[in-house]
Every structure is written in C-alpha cells, then in structure tokens.
Amino acid sequence: MTRGERHNLYxxxxxxxxxxxGFALFGLYPIFASLYYSFCxxxxxxxxxxVGTLNYQxxxxxxxxxxxxxxxxxxxLFTIPLGMMLALLIAVGLNQQIVARSALRxxxxxxxxxxxxxxxxxxxxxxxxxxxxxxYALGWFGIPDPGWLTDEHWVKPTLxxxxxxxxxxxxxxxxxxxxxxxxxxxxSAQIDGASAPVQFRHITVPLISPVIYFxxxxxxxxxxxxxxxxxxxxxxxxxxxxxxxxxxxxYQNAFQYLNMGYACAMAWILFIVIILLTWGVTVISRKxxxxxxxx
Amino acid sequence: MxxxxxxxxxxxxxxxxxxxxxxxxxxxxxxxxxIDQAMSSPPQWMPYEWIWQNNDEELSVGVAEMPEDVQxxxxxxxxxxxxxxxxxxxxxxPVSINExxxxxxxxxxxxxxxxxxxxxxxxxWLLAKAENPESLLTSSEPVSIVVMDKEGYTFRKTVSPDDxxxxxxxxxxxxxxxxGETLQLEVSPDKLNKxxxxxxxxxxxxxxxxxxxxxxxxxxxxxxxxxxxxFPKAITAMGxxxxxxxxxxxxxxxxxxxxxxxxxxxxxxxxxxxxxGRDKVFVFVLATMMxxxxxxxxxxxxxxxxxxxIGTLKPLWIPTFFAGAFNVFLxxxxxxxxxxxxxxxxxxxGCNELRIFWQIVVxxxxxxxxxxxxxxxxxxxxxxxxxxIYLTDQNDFTLALGLQFFQSQHGGTQWHYLMAASALVVLPxxxxxxxxxxxxxxxxSMTGLKG
Numbered sequence: 001m002t003r004g005e006r007h008n009l010y011x012x013x014x015x016x017x018x019x020x021x022g023f024a025l026f027g028l029y030p031i032f033a034s035l036y037y038s039f040c041x042x043x044x045x046x047x048x049x050x051v052g053t054l055n056y057q058x059x060x061x062x063x064x065x066x067x068x069x070x071x072x073x074x075x076x077l078f079t080i081p082l083g084m085m086l087a088l089l090i091a092v093g094l095n096q097q098i099v100a101r102s103a104l105r106x107x108x109x110x111x112x113x114x115x116x117x118x119x120x121x122x123x124x125x126x127x128x129x130x131x132x133x134x135x136y137a138l139g140w141f142g143i144p145d146p147g148w149l150t151d152e153h154w155v156k157p158t159l160x161x162x163x164x165x166x167x168x169x170x171x172x173x174x175x176x177x178x179x180x181x182x183x184x185x186x187x188s189a190q191i192d193g194a195s196a197p198v199q200f201r202h203i204t205v206p207l208i209s210p211v212i213y214f215x216x217x218x219x220x221x222x223x224x225x226x227x228x229x230x231x232x233x234x235x236x237x238x239x240x241x242x243x244x245x246x247x248x249x250x251y252q253n254a255f256q257y258l259n260m261g262y263a264c265a266m267a268w269i270l271f272i273v274i275i276l277l278t279w280g281v282t283v284i285s286r287k288x289x290x291x292x293x294x295x
Numbered sequence: 296m297x298x299x300x301x302x303x304x305x306x307x308x309x310x311x312x313x314x315x316x317x318x319x320x321x322x323x324x325x326x327x328x329x330i331d332q333a334m335s336s337p338p339q340w341m342p343y344e345w346i347w348q349n350n351d352e353e354l355s356v357g358v359a360e361m362p363e364d365v366q367x368x369x370x371x372x373x374x375x376x377x378x379x380x381x382x383x384x385x386x387x388x389p390v391s392i393n394e395x396x397x398x399x400x401x402x403x404x405x406x407x408x409x410x411x412x413x414x415x416x417x418x419x420w421l422l423a424k425a426e427n428p429e430s431l432l433t434s435s436e437p438v439s440i441v442v443m444d445k446e447g448y449t450f451r452k453t454v455s456p457d458d459x460x461x462x463x464x465x466x467x468x469x470x471x472x473x474x475g476e477t478l479q480l481e482v483s484p485d486k487l488n489k490x491x492x493x494x495x496x497x498x499x500x501x502x503x504x505x506x507x508x509x510x511x512x513x514x515x516x517x518x519x520x521x522x523x524x525x526f527p528k529a530i531t532a533m534g535x536x537x538x539x540x541x542x543x544x545x546x547x548x549x550x551x552x553x554x555x556x557x558x559x560x561x562x563x564x565x566x567x568x569x570x571x572g573r574d575k576v577f578v579f580v581l582a583t584m585m586x587x588x589x590x591x592x593x594x595x596x597x598x599x600x601x602x603x604x605i606g607t608l609k610p611l612w613i614p615t616f617f618a619g620a621f622n623v624f625l626x627x628x629x630x631x632x633x634x635x636x637x638x639x640x641x642x643x644x645g646c647n648e649l650r651i652f653w654q655i656v657v658x659x660x661x662x663x664x665x666x667x668x669x670x671x672x673x674x675x676x677x678x679x680x681x682x683x684i685y686l687t688d689q690n691d692f693t694l695a696l697g698l699q700f701f702q703s704q705h706g707g708t709q710w711h712y713l714m715a716a717s718a719l720v721v722l723p724x725x726x727x728x729x730x731x732x733x734x735x736x737x738x739x740s741m742t743g744l745k746g
Contacts, residue, residue, distance in 0.1 A: 001571065008570040011648050015564025018557040019580065022617020026595065027583055033594035044597060093308045106732070107312045111319065113728055113735070115677040117695045118721040121702060122318045125325065125710060131334045133321055165318065172739045225587060228679045232699050250589050255684060260593045267589040274587055 038265035043258040055265035065266070067241050068249035071156065075245065076223035078160045084215055087167040091174035092204070105175070112168030120232035123162035124149070149233065152242035159230055159243065170215050177208040209289045213281070220277050224270065227251070246270060322721070325714035326529075327521035329495045331357075333711040344520040345494070347373060347510060355493040357505075358515065367513030374505050376497035380488045381480075383408060387488065388463040389502040390480075403481040408463055409470045409501060410478060414442050415458035421445070423459065424474040431459060443474060464501050495522065522711075529715035532705065536719075538690045539697035546611055546693060547675045553615035554622055554671040555664055561618040562626030563652050567638055577627070584620045588680075596684060606687040611678070615671070622667045625741055629663035630656060666738035669731055676724060694720045 001009070013020070038055055040048035059065050094105055111119070126133050127148040135145045148158040181204060189199050205212070230243040237244035237252070244252075246266070254263035320340075325333045328342040347356045357374040365371070378389040390406040412431070414423035422443040425431050431438055439453045464470045497503045530536040565577050599610040633656060641651045657664070682696040692700060698720050702713055728735055 005571055008568055009572075012564045012568040012570030012573060015568060015648070015652075016561045016576075016618075018616065019561040019618040019620075019623065022557070022614065023580075023583065025598075026614050026617065027586070027591070030591040030594035030598070031586065033597070034590050037593060042593075044600065090308070090311055093304055093311075096304060098304065098308070104308055104312055107316050109736075110725065110728065111315055113673065113724055114319070114721050115679075115695055115724060117677075117679050117698050118322075118717045121698065121713060121717040122322045122721075124702075125714060126318055126321060128710075131336055131338065131710070133317070133338055136336065136338055165315065169739055172736060176740045221587070225589065232679070232702070235703055247589055250592075251680075251684075254593050254596075260597075264590075264593050267587070267592065271587055271590050275585065278585070 034264045034267060037261050038268050040261040042261040042264075044260055045258070048261065051261070055262045056269075058262065059265065059269070064241065064244070064249060068244045068246045071242065071244055072224060072226070072246040074156050075159060075163075075226060076220065078157075079163050079223050080216070080219040082160065083164050083167045083170065084212070084219060086164060087170035087215070088174050088212075090167075091171050091178055092200070094171070094175055095178040105172075108171050109168035112166045114166070116228040117232055119162065119166065120229050123158075123165075123229075124233050127158055127162070150239060152238070152240040155234065155238050155242040159226075159233070162229065162233075163226075170219075173211050173215060174208065177211040178204065181207045206288075206290045209285070210291060213285050213289055216281055216285075217278055220281070221274055224274060224277075319721075322714045322717055325711055326718045327523060327525055327715070328711050329522055330498075330709065330711050333714070341519050342521050343517050345373070346516045346518060347375070348514045348516070349510075352491075354491050355495065356515075357494045358517075361512075365512045367511065369512040370509045371512045371515060372507055372509050373515065374494070374507050375491055376494055376503050376505050377489055377491045378500065378502050378504070379406070380490045381406060381408070381482055381486055382488075383463060383478075383480075384461070386463065387490070389465065389490075389500065390487075391502045392487070393479075402484075404484050404487060406480050406482060406487075408478045408480070410461045410463045410476050411469070411472060411474060412440070412476060413460050413462060414440055414452070414454050415460075416442055416452065416454070420460070422472070422474045424476075425459075428461075428476050429478070431456060441474075466500055467498065470501050525711050525715040526719065529712040529719070532709065532712050533697060533701045533716055535689050535692065535697065536716075539692050539694045542608060542691060543676060543693045543695075546608055547672050549608075549612040550615040550675045551668050551671050553612060553617075554619065555668050557616050557618035558622035558626055558667055559657060559660070559664060560652070562623045562630055563656060565623065566627045566630040567633075567651070567656060568648065580620050580623060584624075592684070599685065605685055606691065608686075608691060610685040611675075611681050622671070625667060625738075626660065626663050628741070629660050633659050662734070662737065663741070665731075665734050666741060669727075669734055670738060672727070673724060 037048055039050060039052060041051045041054070042048035090108055094101060094108070098104070114122075127135075129135065129145050129147065129150065132148070134148070138145070146154045148154050185203050185207075186199055189203060194202070225247050226245050227247045230238070230245055231248050231251075234243040237248065247270075250263050250266045250270070253259040253266065324340050324342070328339075332339055332342055345356050345358045347354045354375060357376075358371065359374065360372075362369055362371065379392055380387040381390050382388070388408050390408045393405040393407060412423040412425060412428055413420040423440045424443075425438060425440045431440075434456050437453050437455050438459075439451060440459070441449055442452050443449045461476075464472075464475070492500055492503060497505060533539070565573060565580070595610070596605070599605055602609075604610045604613075637655050637659075638651050641655060646654075677695060678693070679695045679699065682693045683699075686692055686696060689697075689700070698716055701716055705713065
C-alpha cells in the first residue's frame with residue numbers, strides 16, 4: 001500500500017465511521033445476540049438460559065406458529081400477484097396517450113403514502129358491518145354483509161383488498177420502466193403485424209423484466225413482514241387467529257408473552273425463508289431478465 | 296376499433312381512479328359529519344343540516360324522514376332538542392324537572408341541577424366534596440372538605456367558605472366528572488325558560504329533552520354544513536393530541552437531521568474517496584439491507600433497556616445518526632454522477648476533504664439529499680411499530696400510535712371523531728406530497744434504479 005493509498009484509506013474510513021459504529025452497535029451486535037437468544041429461554045427480566053435447539057423444536061408442534069405461517073402465505077400468495085398485475089395494468093394504461101395523465105397518476109399514487117395507521121382506520125370504516133360503504137354497494141346486488149372483519153374466512157380477503165390500495169409505488173416504478181422502452185420497437189413490430197398482446201408479451205414484458213423482478217422481491221419481503229394494517233384493523237390476532245400474521249405472532253411472543261428466545265428463533269426462520277425465496281426468485285428469473293446492454 | 300379501445304382504456308382508468316380516491320374522500324366526508332349522519336344508512340356524502348323557520352326563530356332540528364313528492368304544505372315530522380333553564384348564581388343553568396308540570400299552574404316545580412364544588416387551594420381551583428354542600432356556601436365558619444388534585448389524589452383540607460365556589464354543569468361531560476353534586480329546588484314555573492339547542496348538541500349538553508312537532512315542509516330548509524368543530528372535538532377526545540404532535544415533530548426533525556448528516560458523510564466516503572477495498576465493503580453494506588427488522592427487534596429492545604432508553608424517544612432517533620444502508624445507497628448513486636475533476640482540482644488547490652464535501656458535493660447533490668430527507672420525514676411520521684415497542688407513557692406517544700390508541704378505546708362508536716383524527720394524521724402527508732410532488736416521483740424512481 002502506497003502512502004497515498006493509506007492516506008485515502010484513513011480518510012475513507014473516517015467518512016464511513018458513522019456507519020461502522022452504527023452497524024456494529026445496531027446491526028452486528030443485535031444479529032449475534034438474536035442468534036444466541038434463539039437458543040435460549042429468555043424473558044428480558046432474567047438472564048438468558050441456554051436451552052439448545054428447544055425453541056426450534058417447539059415450533060414444529062406449535063399450532064399457532066403454523067397458523068401464522070398459513071395466514072402469511074395465504075396473504076402473500078394473493079396480495080403479490082394481484083397487486084403486481086393491477087399495478088402493471090394501470091401503468092400500461094397510464095403510459096398511453098391520454099388526457100389528464102399526471103392527475104390520474106397522482107390519484108393512483110396518493111394512497112401509497114398515507115400513514116399505515118390511517119389506512120387501517122379508513123378501511124375499518126369502509127368495511128364496517130353496519131354502515132360501511134362496501135356493504136352498502138353490495139346491497140344494490142342483494143348480497144348480505146359477509147362479515148369482513150368478523151368472519152374468519154373473510155378477514156384475509158379484506159386485508160388483501162385494502163392492501164392493494166397502496167400499490168402506487170409499484171405503479172410509478174412500472175411506469176418509469178415502460179417509458180424507457182424504445183418506441184421504435186413497437187413501430188417495427190406493428191409493421192411486422194404483431195398484435196397488441198403479442199407486443200406486450202414479447203417487447204414490453206422482457207424489457208421491463210428487471211423492474212418486475214425488483215417489485216416481486218420487494219413484494220415478497222414486504223408481504224412476509226406485514227404487521228401494522230392487520231394489527232390495527234383487527235386489534236390483535238382477529239377471529240380464530242385469522243389475522244395472526246407471522247410478525248404479529250413474533251411481536252406477541254416477544255413483547256406480550258415475553259418469550260423473547262422463541263421470538264428470536266422465529267425471526268431467524270423468517271430471515272432464512274426470505275433469503276431462500278429471494279434466491280429462488282433470482283435463480284428462476286435469471287434466464288428471463290433482460291438487462292439493457294447485455295445482449 | 297381504435298376509438299373503442301380508447302374508450303375502454305378511459306373507463307378502466309377512471310373507474311380505477313374512482314375506487315382509489317373514494318376511501319380518502321369518505322374519510323374526509325365522515326370527518327365533518329355529525330354522528331347520526333356518519334352512521335346512517337344509506338350513506339350520505341355531504342354533511343347537511345335541517346333548519347326550521349319557526350316564526351322569527353331559526354332552529355336546527357332533526358328530520359328522520361322526508362316524505363317523497365313534498366309540497367310546501369306537506370306535514371313533516373321533526374324533532375327539536377331543548378333544555379329547561381333556570382337562572383342560578385346569575386347564570387342560566389340547564390335543569391331537569393322531576394315531575395311533569397303545566398306551566399300555567401301555580402304549583403311550584405321541583406327541579407334538579409348538577410354542579411361541582413371547587414376549592415381555592417394555594418391559588419388553584421381544585422375539585423372538592425363536602426358532607427353538607429348546600430349549607431356550605433352560606434356558612435361563615437371554616438369547613439373541612441375533601442379535595443382532589445390534578446393527578447386524581449384526594450386529601451382533606453379545612454378552608455374558609457370564601458374559598459369555595461360552585462359551578463353548574465352545562466354539558467354531559469361536566470356531569471360525568473367525579474365529585475358531582477345535585478341541587479334540588481322548588482321554583483315557580485315562570486322562572487323556567489325553555490331554551491332550544493342545536494340538534495347536533497343534544498347528546499353533549501346536559502339535561503336535553505327531545506320533542507316532536509308536525510310542521511309544514513315549507514318551513515324547513517336543508518343546507519350543506521360541514522361540522523368543522525369535529526376537528527377540535529376529536530383533538531380533545533384524543534386526550535394528548537398536543538403531546539402526540541410535539542413528539543412526532545421532534546422525532547421528524549431529529550431523524551431528518553441525523554439521516555441527512557450521517558448518510559451524506561458515509562455516501563461520500565463510499566463514492567468520492569478512492570480507498571482500497573471500498574467497493575467490497577459497499578457490497579457488504581448493501582447486503583445488510585437484507586436483514587429483516589424482526590431479527591434485530593428483541594436484541595435492540597434489550598440493549599435500549601440496558602441504556603435506560605425504553606419509555607423515551609431516544610431509540611427512535613439516535614440510531615438515525617448512524618446512516619442507514621438504503622439512504623447511503625441512494626446518495627452514493629447520485630454522488631457518482633458528479634464529475635471527479637471537480638474534487639481533483641479542488642484537492643490540487645489544497646482543499647481538505649471536508650471542504651470539498653461541504654462546498655462542492657453537498658450543494659450539487661441537493662436533489663438527492665431532499666429525497667432522503669423527505670423519505671425519512673415520512674418514515675418517521677408513519678412509523679408505528681417502533682413507537683409501539685419503545686414508548687410506554689401516553690405523554691410520549693407519536694401521532695400514529697396515539698391514533699391507534701384512540702381507536703382501541705373509542706373504536707366502533709365515535710366514527711366521526713375517529714375519521715377527523717385520522718384526517719389530521721393523514722392530511723399533512725398529503726399536503727407535503729403536493730408541495731414536493733416532483734421530489735416524490737423522482738425518489739420512487741431512484742429506489743428502482745438498481746433494478
């Protein structure tokens with residue numbers, strides 16, 4: 001290392017020192033502590049007691065744990081595809097030559113920045129069993145109140161529907177990607193006689209595939225950690241624990257039942273699942289993603 | 296064919312836009328309605344008020360049902376709300392009448408009024424209770440009474456009668472305060488004054504009675520009247536709104552300052568200085584973004600507990616002074632677009648690194664810094680899980696947590712106040728969006744840059 005390089009190294013480290021200190025304190029230490037606690041019986045009030053893999057073994061027989069996995073998987077499997085397809089549809093629509101485009105874009109984007117607690121309140125009121133707008137609209141067709149927030153079978157669909165309201169960020173990302181697709185490609189496809197669906201399938205989708213991939217990964221990470229909306233709307237786990245999502249279960253274990261060790265073990269399982277899913281999506285999509293300039 | 300497609304496109308886009316905008320409008324509409332209109336079926340969009348022209352007097356009344364095909368002389372049933380008032384201690388006071396009376400008769404009417412005693416203790420008027428309250432005000436001897444201080448603790452005290460006053464209860468909330476007293480009186484019926492009150496106020500004022508009349512439809516007018524007073528009332532109902540707002544703003548300011556200072560410094564270190572191993576370390580920084588929050592939740596709680604930070608705002612702002620990976624990433628992308636020559640020539644001129652950072656890079660990176668500041672402000676304003684875990688005392692709550700707390704206590708009953716309170720939490724963010732629309736959209740696109 002030359003003197004100049006060493007000098008630069010010190011300068012660089014000085015500039016990034018806030019991150020180094022912060023990461024050591026609020027990242028590195030908690031990660032190892034969390035891993036250690038996950039092998040402990042720990043309730044904050046007393047020192048952690050090492051119990052080996054007991055927490056992980058307990059999970060296998062914990063019906064509440066499996067219920068929260070089922071709930072989260074159900075929610076993710078509906079929310080992510082539904083949200084992404086709607087976002088793409090709206091983005092394609094907004095990308096056409098239309099009047100009032102920026103006004104429409106604003107309308108679609110706005111709900112995504114509403115504070116989550118506010119979102120929960122708004123939808124609680126709309127799904128209200130007696131005076132809710134949704135039930136009133138259903139009344140036109142003679143459909144009775146299904147019990148959106150009181151019937152365990154309807155709680156998750158309710159949460160999916162209210163979640164789709166906040167796809168504005170995804171729409172904006174898709175829209176930005178669509179605007180980067182060269183117009184010339186569509187023109188030459190038109191000359192070759194390709195129909196609109198064919199153009200969409202063979203030009204649009206491949207060219208925006210990096211953004212589809214990005215939104216998919218973000219969607220998975222977000223859906224698996226859904227917390228605020230279900231927690232606030234149901235005020236807890238919901239009827240027959242139908243709204244007990246994974247992180248709500250984890251939170252309750254940690255801060256309501258003080259099973260901190262078990263909560264840490266749950267967090268690590270979540271971490272591993274997220275890594276595996278992200279890796280899986282990456283491997284599957286690698287063949288299908290088109291990065292401009294690579295070929 | 297093209298035209299049909301275009302029409303279809305507009306139908307889909309406008310239909311979708313309607314669905315997207317209705318929830319927010321419904322919140323705002325409910326926020327300015329009285330409770331009976333908020334909880335009405337079928338739903339009404341505009342808050343309205345019925346005014347009955349009764350001779351020279353205009354009265355706000357309730358109309359349960361307006362007949363169809365109404366003519367000016369169609370009889371309509373309306374409800375009016377009124378109080379019986381008697382002048383006591385030189386003030387008109389609402390009272391209840393114990394037995395039905397006829398105002399023409401000469402027999403005295405037996406009435407009841409509610410009041411509270413207050414004692415002047417060291418210059419403060421505190422709630423008080425006495426064994427024999429009615430003789431108290433006429434006695435001249437010091438009396439022993441029970442006093443309740445602001446925290447709700449009670450103690451016994453002997454005070455002079457001059458330091459005791461009584462205040463009559465005007466609202467239902469006044470009546471509900473503990474240490475309530477009742478005053479039974481017999482008055483001549485001509486002292487009773489029938490006073491009509493606004494239909495909206497019938498559940499809030501004390502001793503309100505409702506009576507039905509049949510009137511001609513021509514004397515009724517329906518006007519649109521948003522109840523702006525729902526906002527101050529919701530603020531009062533939330534209890535600690537002032538504290539919530541102050542805490543939220545304090546946190547927003549501190550976290551924005553912390554994030555901007557630390558993230559720009561760190562991003563500078565990762566982009567404008569060429570040190571060995573820099574890019575490998577940066578890949579590691581990016582990788583830390585993969586760690587889900589719940590993994591860190593318990594150890595961070597334990598750590599902050601050791602620091603004695605639980606129940607304070609510290610866990611919510613101090614960590615932001617240590618640069619988040621995501622913000623560093625955003626700023627680094629931007630810093631890399633600033634030409635290297637600028638720094639190099641400054642270095643040759645003998646500028647030190649901090650001056651280059653502060654005088655060259657930061658001014659040029661203002662758009663990206665604005666995005667980071669804006670996103671941090673929103674994240675702090677919206678944060679719910681952090682305050683939920685770390686804050687224990689209601690005085691320390693933020694708006695988001697306070698709103699949820701309010702809902703968990705009054706949910707399902709006071710929908711108009713809940714929507715007004717929600718609007719107070721949501722609207723600042725919406726206003727902020729319209730002020731900084733361009734920054735928002737740029738910021739969202741920046742987050743997707745990496746793809």
